[in-house]
Amino acid sequence: MSIALADEIRIDSESDIVVARKLVRDTATSLGFGLTDVTRIVTAASELTRNIYIYAGSGIMRCRPVASDARRGVELVFEDKGPGIADISKAMTPGYTTSRGMGMGLPGSKRLMDEMDLKSAVGQGTTVVVRKWLHK
Amino acid sequence: MTAENISVISLRNLLLVTVPPDPDDETISALQQKILESMARHDARGLVLDISTVQTLDSFFARTVMETVQMVALMGGRTVLAGMRADVAVTATQLGLSIGATQTALDVDRAFDLLQGEIQGGRTA
Amino acid sequence: MKTSQKPSNRSGQNAAPGNEAASAYNRSLIEASLDAMVTIGPDGRITDVNGATESVTGRSRTELIGTDFSGYFTEPAKAAAGYQRVFRDGQVRDYPLEIRHSDGHVTSVLYNASVYKDAEGKVIGVFAAARDITERKEAEALLAKASAYTRSLIEASIDPLVTIGPDGKVTDINAATEIATGYPRSELIGTDFAGYFTDPAKARAGYQQVFRDGQVRDYPLEMRHPSGKVTSVLFNASVYKDAEGKVIGVFAAARDITERKESEARIKQQANEILELSTPVMQVWKGVVVAPLIGSLDSSRTQQFMERLLSRIVETNSPVALVDIMGVPTIDTQTAQHLIEAISAVKLLGSQVVLTGVRPAIAQTLVHLGVNLSDISTRSSLAAGLQVAFTKLELEVVKKSQPGRAETKP
Numbered sequence: 001m002s003i004a005l006a007d008e009i010r011i012d013s014e015s016d017i018v019v020a021r022k023l024v025r026d027t028a029t030s031l032g033f034g035l036t037d038v039t040r041i042v043t044a045a046s047e048l049t050r051n052i053y054i055y056a057g058s059g060i061m062r063c064r065p066v067a068s069d070a071r072r073g074v075e076l077v078f079e080d081k082g083p084g085i086a087d088i089s090k091a092m093t094p095g096y097t098t099s100r101g102m103g104m105g106l107p108g109s110k111r112l113m114d115e116m117d118l119k120s121a122v123g124q125g126t127t128v129v130v131r132k133w134l135h136k
Numbered sequence: 137m138t139a140e141n142i143s144v145i146s147l148r149n150l151l152l153v154t155v156p157p158d159p160d161d162e163t164i165s166a167l168q169q170k171i172l173e174s175m176a177r178h179d180a181r182g183l184v185l186d187i188s189t190v191q192t193l194d195s196f197f198a199r200t201v202m203e204t205v206q207m208v209a210l211m212g213g214r215t216v217l218a219g220m221r222a223d224v225a226v227t228a229t230q231l232g233l234s235i236g237a238t239q240t241a242l243d244v245d246r247a248f249d250l251l252q253g254e255i256q257g258g259r260t261a
Numbered sequence: 262m263k264t265s266q267k268p269s270n271r272s273g274q275n276a277a278p279g280n281e282a283a284s285a286y287n288r289s290l291i292e293a294s295l296d297a298m299v300t301i302g303p304d305g306r307i308t309d310v311n312g313a314t315e316s317v318t319g320r321s322r323t324e325l326i327g328t329d330f331s332g333y334f335t336e337p338a339k340a341a342a343g344y345q346r347v348f349r350d351g352q353v354r355d356y357p358l359e360i361r362h363s364d365g366h367v368t369s370v371l372y373n374a375s376v377y378k379d380a381e382g383k384v385i386g387v388f389a390a391a392r393d394i395t396e397r398k399e400a401e402a403l404l405a406k407a408s409a410y411t412r413s414l415i416e417a418s419i420d421p422l423v424t425i426g427p428d429g430k431v432t433d434i435n436a437a438t439e440i441a442t443g444y445p446r447s448e449l450i451g452t453d454f455a456g457y458f459t460d461p462a463k464a465r466a467g468y469q470q471v472f473r474d475g476q477v478r479d480y481p482l483e484m485r486h487p488s489g490k491v492t493s494v495l496f497n498a499s500v501y502k503d504a505e506g507k508v509i510g511v512f513a514a515a516r517d518i519t520e521r522k523e524s525e526a527r528i529k530q531q532a533n534e535i536l537e538l539s540t541p542v543m544q545v546w547k548g549v550v551v552a553p554l555i556g557s558l559d560s561s562r563t564q565q566f567m568e569r570l571l572s573r574i575v576e577t578n579s580p581v582a583l584v585d586i587m588g589v590p591t592i593d594t595q596t597a598q599h600l601i602e603a604i605s606a607v608k609l610l611g612s613q614v615v616l617t618g619v620r621p622a623i624a625q626t627l628v629h630l631g632v633n634l635s636d637i638s639t640r641s642s643l644a645a646g647l648q649v650a651f652t653k654l655e656l657e658v659v660k661k662s663q664p665g666r667a668e669t670k671p
Contacts, residue, residue, distance in 0.1 A: 014161040021158065021192055036223040036568050039191065043227045046194040070522075105195060108231035220609050222571035229567075229606040240611035242578050247611070 009061045011052045011080075020049045020061050027063050028074050032134060041074060041132050044109035048078045048128055051105050056082020056125065066131060073114070073133035081125040088118055142167050144174045149181040150251055151213075152244065157189040164197055168204045175211050182251035183208050186244050188219030198233045205238050214254060216240065218247035297360070297370070297391040300377070301330045301344050308386055317370075317393070319363030335359040335367060347374045347387045360391065369398050421484070421494070421515040424501070425454045425468050432510055441494075441515070443486040459483040459491060471498045471511045484515070493518050540566045542573040542582075549650045550579045551643070553618075555588035563599035567606060574612045581650040582607055585643050587618030597632040604637055613638070613653065617646035 007027070009020045024045040028038045045061065052059035059080030066075045085091045092107050106128075110116040113130040120126040142163070145152040151174055156163065171183065185201070187193070205215045218241045220228075241247035291298055297314040299307055310325050318325065318333050325333075331340035336358065343356045352375040360368045374389035415422055421438035423431055431449050439445055442457045454468060455461035460483065467480045476499035484492040498513035540562070542552045552570050574582055584603070586592070604614040616639040619627075627634060640646040651658065 018158060018160045025191075036226050039221075039223040039227045040230065042192050043194050043231060046192055046196075047231070050194065050196055108195065108233075111230050111232070112227060216611075217609075218611065220611070222568070222575045222610065225571055225606045225609040226568055228609060229602050234605075235609065240609055242575070242580060242611040246580065 007063050009063075010058070011049050011061060012058045014053060017046060017049045017053065020063075021046050023061075024063055024074075024076065027065065028132075031065055031072065031074055033074070033132070037132065040112040041076075044112040044130060045076055047105040047109045048076070048130070051128075052078055052080045052082070056080030059125075071133045071135075073131055075129065075131045078128040078130075079125070080127075084122040084124055084126055085118075085120040086122050088120060092118075142170055144170055146174065146178040146180065147248075149179070149255070150248065151175065151178065151180045151183045152186065153183065154186045155190050157191050159197075161196065164200050168200055168207070171204055172207055172211070175208060175213055180213055181255050183213050183215040184218050184241075184244055184247040184251065185215060186218050186247075187224075188221065188243070190221070190224060193220075193224050193228050193233065195231065195233060198228065198235070202235060202238070205235075214239070214251060216247040216250055218242070218244045294390070296393075299325075299330065299389050299391075301387040301389065303348065303384075303386065305330055305341060305344060314391075317360050317362065317368050317391070333360055335361055343372060344374065344387050344389065347376060347389070348384065351376055357394075358391070369394050418514075420517070423454065423513050423515075425511040425513065427472065427508075427510065429454055429465065429468060438515075441484050441486070441492055441517070443488060457484055459485050467496060468498065468511050468513070471500060471513070472508070475500055481518075482515075493522050540569060542570050544573070544577045544579065545583075545647070546650070546654075546656075548577075548579050548654050549581045549583065549647070550574060550577055551583045551585065553585040553588060553643075557590060558592075558596045558599065560595070560599065563596065563603065567599075567603040570603060571606055571610060574607060574610055580612050581653055582612055582614050583617050583643060583646040583650060584614050585618040585646070586616065586623065587620065587643070589623070592623055592626055594630050594632065597627060597630060597634075601632070601634070601637075615640060615646040615649045617641070617643045 007023055009016060009023055011017070011020065021042050025038060025042045028041045033041065045063075049061055052061070057080075059078065059082070062077040062079075064075055066073050092110070106116075106118070109128075109130060113132045115129075115131040117129040118126070119128075142156070143154045151171070153167070153171055153174075155167065159167065174180065175183065185204075190197075201217070208215050216239045217235065220240065239250060241250055291311045294311060295313055297317045298311040299314050300309040302308045306327055307325050307330050310322055314325065315321055320333075329337075330344060331337040334340040340358055343353060343358065346356075347353050352373075354373050356372040356374065358370055358372060360370055362368065370391035371394050372389050372391050374387050376384045377386055377388050379385050415435050418435055419437055421441040422435040423438050424433040426432045430451055431454050432451075434446055434449050438449065442449060444457075449457075453461075455464040458464040464482055467477060467482065470480075471477050476497075478497050480496040480498070482494055482496060484494055486492065494515040495518055496513050496515050498511050500508045501510055501512045503509050540552065540554060542550050545551045550570075550573050552566070552573075554566065558566075570582060570584070573579075584600070586600075589596075600616070604616070607614045614637065616634070616637055619639050619641055638646075638649055640649060
């Protein structure tokens with residue numbers, strides 16, 4: 001996978017979610033994603049940055065173009081040092097929520113993207129990596 | 137963006153509210169507040185929520201909209217969501233969002249037809 | 262050099278008195294030599310010659326002795342520099358010169374020469390022996406020509422060719438490699454082979470495999486040009502050996518498959534276009550679109566279908582969409598789920614789907630699978646679905662001959 005400089009955004013407040021959405025929209029559009037895919041990627045970014053804000057209070061989002069074999073795409077990394085997720089499989093169940101959300105954040109984002117890797121340790125934080133490829 | 141920038145138009149007994157393209161959470165909450173206040177002030181019977189410029193409908197936004205629809209219903213009004221973009225609808229469905237029994241229309245014009253028909257039909261019935 | 266027969270003025274002066282018989286024997290050896298031998302005085306004049314020298318110059322002993330040595334060569338200055346060097350350094354080896362025969366033909370020779378001294382150790386002249394190398398030169402020229410021919414074939418190759426040493430460094434390349442990498446020969450040779458690929462680790466693994474297994478076939482790599490252009494290639498490579506059979510490197514030939522890849526991509530795109538054609542979304546009436554689904558529905562096709570259907574509904578501002586599944590041979594839970602998703606998305610837009618063409622077998626399957634379609638209008642035929650659409654749009658179809666009377670049955 002080629003290395004490209006990632007744009008990084010700190011998520012400290014609700015308004016940072018809008019900033020993150022704008023960055024992801026610009027990056028995905030410039031990479032050549034179609035409108036519906038751009039909307040999917042931006043919506044997933046919105047869900048996952050809001051998770052950081054709601055559950056951890058603060059964290060970062062990184063956004064970068066990626067290439068592997070003949071594929072090109074976008075990768076988003078969401079990192080926080082929050083409470084972590086005790087039961088990942090439960091968190092991936094649609095409708096399950098520990099907050100005021102609709103419980104669609106994680107499973108929904110996974111459906112919107114092509115790949116999702118989730119690492120979490122209770123008390124240490126959570127890292128979610130999602131990718132979407134052009135011309136699947 | 138603040139609540140002052142949100143456009144709320146009162147037409148006869150209906151409210152037309154245009155949602156901004158990329159609102160932050162604060163604006164979404166302010167929007168709800170302003171809608172409910174306007175419903176009370178104008179004694180409106182229906183609400184047309186024009187979402188034709190909305191680019192991102194995430195679960196938080198959807199939940200606030202659903203809450204607003206329920207609150208408006210409690211105040212005696214019916215809501216129609218008008219003009220959702222095709223890419224937003226595909227994404228919302230894939231994300232797993234549901235708007236329950238909330239009515240939708242292709243555009244504001246059709247939303248007005250729908251609401252007026254129902255309200256008048258309701259009166260004559 | 263001692264001469265006893267017809268000594269000339271100079272050689273006669275230099276001749277030391279001695280045993281006549283031994284001297285004659287020595288002289289016979291010199292005369293028998295095939296190499297042209299000559300002695301030169303400090304003034305550069307010839308003091309003695311043997312028979313071979315007479316042959317190679319086409320001049321007799323008497324004509325030669327006493328004349329300037331350098332005068333019998335194509336390059337007199339080089340000849341003079343040669344014997345001067347012998348006087349200075351004591352000797353030279355393999356000094357190349359070309360002797361011109363009186364008839365004009367030229368003989369390439371290599372001179373070995375050394376000074377010779379008198380009894381007191383004083384240098385009195387240069388003894389020089391010339392080896393005719395015309396044949397060797399011809400053989401070399403032939404070899405060079407053959408080698409140049411081989412090289413020209415290598416250079417003419419459209420495929421980038423490269424040789425790699427055991428250390429992974431480029432040892433030789435052809436012109437096509439210069440074009441593919443964008444670097445000149447001088448900058449490529451001696452550098453790391455793996456450095457010219459998008460995936461250096463894979464490139465390294467490739468030539469290591471050749472050293473290990475003796476060869477590889479169709480090893481895919483991507484060459485990177487400084488302009489950023491990437492060329493997809495397949496490598497065929499094998500080891501090459503020296504005369505003793507020891508492996509000295511890898512010879513690798515790359516085949517540019519960019520065009521092949523492009524045509525593959527074109528075929529894929531055409532397949533996509535056919536896919537799109539196979540799921541047309543048509544406007545049949547103002548406010549009504551029809552989407553006939555034909556063939557089996559997989560995940561990616563259903564997704565594409567959903568995006569097209571929704572875009573067309575928005576474009577045509579149609580409150581009703583008829584999705585006809587008459588041409589769908591079988592339906593499973595997954596496909597049914599995709600359809601329900603599409604129908605929900607259409608509802609978000611403010612439009613309504615009427616599912617038509619539900620054949621008995623499909624209806625049975627859906628019920629057995631437990632798929633809940635109770636919220637969705639379904640009809641068995643497209644015509645019945647059109648009637649639903651007209652009703653929703655508050656339209657009625659009227660026969661011209663009987664104005665005012667609606668046709669109740671489609």
